[in-house]
Structure formats: structure tokens, C-alpha cells
Amino acid sequence: MSDCASFCLESYLSEKKIAVEQALARYLDNPKSHPAVIFEATRYSLFAGGKRIRPVLCIAAWEALGGGKKDDDIMPAACALEMIHSYSLVHDDLPAMDNDDLRRGVPTSHRVFGEDIAILAGDALLTLAFELLSRPDLMVGIDFARRLQVINIIAVAAGMNGLIGGQVLDLKSEGQKIGLTALKQMHGLKTGALIAAALKAGGILAGGDAAALEALACFGQRIGLSFQIADDLLNVEGDMALLGKNTGSDAKRGKATFPALLGCEESRNLASRLTEEAVAALAGFDRKADPLRKLAGFIIARKS
Amino acid sequence: MSDCASFCLESYLSEKKIAVEQALARYLDNPKSHPAVIFEATRYSLFAGGKRIRPVLCIAAWEALGGGKKDDDIMPAACALEMIHSYSLVHDDLPAMDNDDLRRGVPTSHRVFGEDIAILAGDALLTLAFELLSRPDLMVGIDFARRLQVINIIAVAAGMNGLIGGQVLDLKSEGQKIGLTALKQMHGLKTGALIAAALKAGGILAGGDAAALEALACFGQRIGLSFQIADDLLNVEGDMALLGKNTGSDAKRGKATFPALLGCEESRNLASRLTEEAVAALAGFDRKADPLRKLAGFIIARKS
Numbered sequence: 013m014s015d016c017a018s019f020c021l022e023s024y025l026s027e028k029k030i031a032v033e034q035a036l037a038r039y040l041d042n043p044k045s046h047p048a049v050i051f052e053a054t055r056y057s058l059f060a061g062g063k064r065i066r067p068v069l070c071i072a073a074w075e076a077l078g079g080g081k082k083d084d085d086i087m088p089a090a091c092a093l094e095m096i097h098s099y100s101l102v103h104d105d106l107p108a109m110d111n112d113d114l115r116r117g118v119p120t121s122h123r124v125f126g127e128d129i130a131i132l133a134g135d136a137l138l139t140l141a142f143e144l145l146s147r148p149d150l151m152v153g154i155d156f157a158r159r160l161q162v163i164n165i166i167a168v169a170a171g172m173n174g175l176i177g178g179q180v181l182d183l184k185s186e187g188q189k190i191g192l193t194a195l196k197q198m199h200g201l202k203t204g205a206l207i208a209a210a211l212k213a214g215g216i217l218a219g220g221d222a223a224a225l226e227a228l229a230c231f232g233q234r235i236g237l238s239f240q241i242a243d244d245l246l247n248v249e250g251d252m253a254l255l256g257k258n259t260g261s262d263a264k265r266g267k268a269t270f271p272a273l274l275g276c277e278e279s280r281n282l283a284s285r286l287t288e289e290a291v292a293a294l295a296g297f298d299r300k301a302d303p304l305r306k307l308a309g310f311i312i313a314r315k316s
Numbered sequence: 317m318s319d320c321a322s323f324c325l326e327s328y329l330s331e332k333k334i335a336v337e338q339a340l341a342r343y344l345d346n347p348k349s350h351p352a353v354i355f356e357a358t359r360y361s362l363f364a365g366g367k368r369i370r371p372v373l374c375i376a377a378w379e380a381l382g383g384g385k386k387d388d389d390i391m392p393a394a395c396a397l398e399m400i401h402s403y404s405l406v407h408d409d410l411p412a413m414d415n416d417d418l419r420r421g422v423p424t425s426h427r428v429f430g431e432d433i434a435i436l437a438g439d440a441l442l443t444l445a446f447e448l449l450s451r452p453d454l455m456v457g458i459d460f461a462r463r464l465q466v467i468n469i470i471a472v473a474a475g476m477n478g479l480i481g482g483q484v485l486d487l488k489s490e491g492q493k494i495g496l497t498a499l500k501q502m503h504g505l506k507t508g509a510l511i512a513a514a515l516k517a518g519g520i521l522a523g524g525d526a527a528a529l530e531a532l533a534c535f536g537q538r539i540g541l542s543f544q545i546a547d548d549l550l551n552v553e554g555d556m557a558l559l560g561k562n563t564g565s566d567a568k569r570g571k572a573t574f575p576a577l578l579g580c581e582e583s584r585n586l587a588s589r590l591t592e593e594a595v596a597a598l599a600g601f602d603r604k605a606d607p608l609r610k611l612a613g614f615i616i617a618r619k620s
Contacts (some may be wrong), residue, residue: 132407143468
């Protein structure tokens with residue numbers, strides 16, 4: 013009880029996670045797709061667990077700016093972000109990329125369905141995100157201009173100058189010596205861009221003005237980076253049972269990481285500074301932004 | 317001159333192809349993406365030739381319904397369709413899928429850039445399509461509701477119940493005995509869905525009513541199927557030099573094709589019937605639809 017005096021992040025996270033998963037199930041509840049295997053493969057990856065950080069951040073940004081109560085006004089954007097995140101993991105795990113057998117404690121998509129179906133399941137999740145964002149029966153309380161703006165922001169963040177660009181930098185830097193600036197740039201694209209887009213999308217849908225959106229993007233870039241530092245630290249120090257994947261795998265691959273470049277202590281300091289900057293970016297927001305402020309701290313304290 | 321008495325399809329096609337390629341170059345002229353290789357890989361596949369059939373059909377549908385003269389109102393949709401087509405070819409050619417070394421006479425993306433970059437280049441082209449469709453500086457003459465409708469129609473056609481579903485059926489039917497109904501269903505998804513979407517998108521952007529859109533979709537499904545029959549026939553009978561890929565490859569793989577199921581003559585008859593039905597679907601359209609009518613015939617008469 014004592015932890016939950018004013019606002020209990022744990023309840024908030026678990027409540028939002030359940031709502032997001034219910035919405036995902038609702039939006040993916042139309043198995044008319046022709047070979048059932050592709051439908052199964054998209055469901056397999058989308059429901060293989062995960063913290064649902066991007067959807068939760070999107071919803072928290074929407075609430076911070078006083079977004080309405082109607083679930084189907086914000087959930088399609090929240091779920092589209094999770095679909096894009098999920099597709100990126102399916103493709104990253106492929107033999108031609110990171111060649112991972114395990115993700116969140118279960119076999120990766122290509123280990124279960126074969127490489128061909130895994131590639132297509134990733135493609136399908138990415139496509140489904142944009143189908144969802146443009147569905148005529150959803151987000152009926154949002155004006156079309158804002159919906160279009162959200163599609164654009166998410167597409168840019170997922171593209172060559174965002175998520176995909178970051179993944180290319182990641183592949184190209186394996187086994188190479190890269191400095192802190194390059195490492196920050198890589199993760200800024202690979203993780204930060206979509207997280208910042210999640211926050212901006214929530215803000216846009218809630219009707220936020222330019223200054224609010226700018227603050228949310230700034231918040232997002234900083235927690236995106238601290239999120240990655242926390243991930244790197246967990247890979248070094250984490251508990252394999254909690255993570256559901258092998259620890260120490262980054263070092264084995266010779267991947268550039270924050271702990272490898274800065275050491276664990278300095279990495280933790282950097283993550284803390286980024287969290288402070290993130291919280292400072294929300295100075296102009298009222299108490300409705302408390303979940304976002306708490307989430308910033310949670311991201312570096314998490315154990316999985 | 318005699319062939320071109322009233323309307324010269326050849327000039328029309330070459331004029332539109334040039335306009336589409338200029339627009340593609342314009343929309344892809346922002347190489348700020350971080351590792352240059354991903355930008356190069358997307359350009360490589362997008363500019364490796366091709367007939368630009370989907371963009372041309374989209375533009376022809378737009379013109380058939382009296383769409384305006386402003387290039388940037390229709391070209392983003394036309395180019396997005398080509399990007400999606402191009403991504404689907406890059407992924408189809410991968411070792412885990414059809415494992416093709418040659419496409420349009422040049423090495424496939426994964427042969428040039430490696431499998432990892434080819435997967436990401438496909439992802440980038442798909443994402444770029446939706447970025448383009450939602451760009452705030454383009455399609456300024458189109459109202460937001462119609463833009464959103466076009467995004468949805470294209471996403472559905474590219475997804476599990478369209479292009480991707482068709483590719484899964486294709487993979488799963490290799491080496492299997494499938495009947496004519498299953499073959500039609502597969503190509504209806506793999507080729508027909510995106511072609512029908514191209515036509516509907518052009519119609520929607522031109523402000524077409526429900527009946528006109530229905531007629532365009534009907535036209536699209538029929539020429540989509542006749543397009544595939546023509547492809548199959550070219551694979552059996554075509555000139556490898558004109559096609560830029562190996563002929564006879566379908567038979568070698570034991571792929572189900574129209575000629576394999578029906579024989580060449582009956583396949584040609586079916587393609588002709590579909591073309592007639594397609595043209596009949598446009599009965600309510602005036603002379604502005606002549607390019608569409610001629611395109612229907614061209615699709616089954618082409619040599620590459």
C-alpha cells in the first residue's frame with residue numbers, strides 16, 4: 013500500500029497492459045485470412061508477452077493532454093505501435109539478422125513457422141498497423157487531419173530514418189569499434205524514434221499543441237535512450253529467467269553496448285541523467301502527466 | 317501512325333511510365349538515411365525497370381473519373397503502389413522464399429546487398445509507401461477522408477487478406493496439386509488485390525461514387541487475373557531475353573500454373589474472357605476510360 017500512496021505505477025502498467033492486449037485481440041479477431049498459418053504466426057508474436065511499453069506511453073501521453081475516454085479513439089494507435097514493434101522483433105530475430113532462437117522465453121517465429129512465414133508474418137504485422145490506423149470504423153472521435161498526421165509520424169519513425177535505419181546501423185556496427193556518438197545515434201533510431209512517435213501520436217490524438225508535442229518528443233527521445241541503456245545493462249547483469257533470453261549474448265557477438273563503452277556504473281549514471289532530462293521536459297504539464305513521469309523512472313529500474 | 321489513329325496506348329504507357337519514375341525519384345530524393353546502403357538498396361529495386369502497371373492503372377482510373385491535373389494529388393498513391401509491389405518482389409526473391417538470383421535481368425537485391433539488407437530494404441519500401449500516402453505536403457487538393465480511405469484500401473490489399481495471403485498460399489501450394497478454384501483464389505490475392513486497389517485508389521482520389529468504385533474494382537480483379545495468366549504463359553512460351561528472367565522455371569519447381577492446369581490454349585481463352593468482362597464492367601464510363609479499356613487488352617498481349 014505504501015508504494016501506492018498517490019499513484020501506483022504497477023497497477024497502472026498492469027491495467028493498461030490488459031487493456032492493450034484486449035484491444036489487440038479485438039482488432040486481430042478476424043481470421044478470414046486464407047492460409048490460417050499467417051494469422052497464427054502474427055498472433056504468436058503479438059501475444060508472446062512483452063511489456064507493451066510503446067502502447068502504454070502512447071496512452072499515457074493521450075491522458076496527459078486530457079484525451080477522451082473512448083477506447084477506440086486511442087487504442088488503434090497504441091496497438092499499431094505494438095504491431096510495428098512486434099514486426100521489427102520478428103525480422104531482427106531472423107537467421108539473416110541476429111539469428112536468435114529465443115525471444116521472451118519462447119522459440120522465435122522462424123523457429124516455429126519457418127523463415128518464409130516469419131518474414132511474411134513480420135510484413136503482415138507492419139501492414140496491419142497501417143490498416144488499423146486507417147480503419148473507417150475506429151477513431152471516429154478524431155478528426156481526419158490528426159489521424160493522417162499520426163500515420164505519417166509513425167511511418168517516418170518506423171522507416172529508413174528511424175527504426176529500419178537503426179537496425180541497419182546495428183548490423184553494420186557488429187564487430188566494429190564504434191564510439192558513443194554513433195552508439196547513441198543507432199539507438200536513437202532503433203529504439204528512440206518509435207518511442208518518441210508513440211508519445212507524439214498520443215499527444216496529437218488528444219489535440220496537443222506544437223509545444224506540447226515537442227515536449228513529448230523530447231521526453232520520448234530521452235527515455236528511448238535510457239530504455240536501451242537499461243536493456244544493455246540487463247544483458248550484462250540480468251537474470252536470464254526473468255529476461256526469457258540469453259544474457260551475455262551482446263558481449264559474445266562483439267556488439268557495441270553502453271556498458272562495453274562506458275562501463276556499468278557510468279552507463280547507469282547516463283541513464284539517470286537522461287531520465288531527469290526527460291522528466292524536466294514535462295515541466296509544463298500538470299498532474300495528468302504523473303504516469304509519464306513515473307514511467308520514465310520505471311524504464312531504468314526494470315528487471316526484464 | 318495507323319495504330320495510333322484515336323488513342324496510342326504505347327505513347328500513353330511510355331509517357332505515364334516516365335512521369336511515375338520522375339515522381340518516384342522526387343519522392344525518394346532525400347538520402348538523409350543513415351547508412352547509405354539502405355537508401356541504395358531501396359533505389360536499386362525501385363529503379364530496376366518494370367512496367368509500372370499498378371501506378372499507370374491508378375492514374376488511368378483517376379483520369380477516367382475526371383481527376384484533376386495536379387501531379388502531386390495522384391502521384392503519391394501511384395508511387396506508393398509501386399513501392400509495395402517492389403517490396404513484395406524483394407521479399408519474394410529471398411532465399412527463404414523463391415530463392416531467385418535474377419529479376420528483370422539484374423541480380424536480385426539479396427544477391428547484391430546480402431539477405432539482411434534485402435529484408436530491410438523490403439521493409440523500408442513498404443513503410444515508405446505509407447509515409448508517402450500520409451505526407452502533409454502532398455495531395456493537398458484531396459480531402460483527408462478520401463486520403464484515409466485510400467490508405468486503408470491499399471493496406472488491406474497489401475495485407476494478410478491480399479498480397480501477403482496470396483504469397484502464403486503460393487508457398488504452401490508449391491509441389492502440391494491444386495485445382496483451378498484454389499489457383500484463382502491465390503492469384504486473386506497475390507496479384508488481383510493490389511491491382512484492384514490501384515484502380516479503386518485512383519477512383520476514390522478523383523471523387524468517384526460507390527458504383528464507379530465497384531466497377532473499377534470489378535475491372536481490376538479481372539485484369540489482375542488475366543495479368544497472371546499472361547505471366548504464366550510467358551513463363552512457358554516467353555523469350556528469356558525480353559523477360560529478364562529464366563523461362564520454364566515454374567514447371568521446374570512444380571508450381572501450379574494456369575497452363576499446367578488448363579493447357580496454353582484454354583489459358584489464353586480464359587484470359588480473353590476475363591478481359592472482355594473487365595471491359596464490360598466499364599460500360600457506364602465515357603471516353604475518358606479508353607486508356608483503361610486498352611490497358612486491359614495490352615495486359616494479355618504483352619511480351620514481357
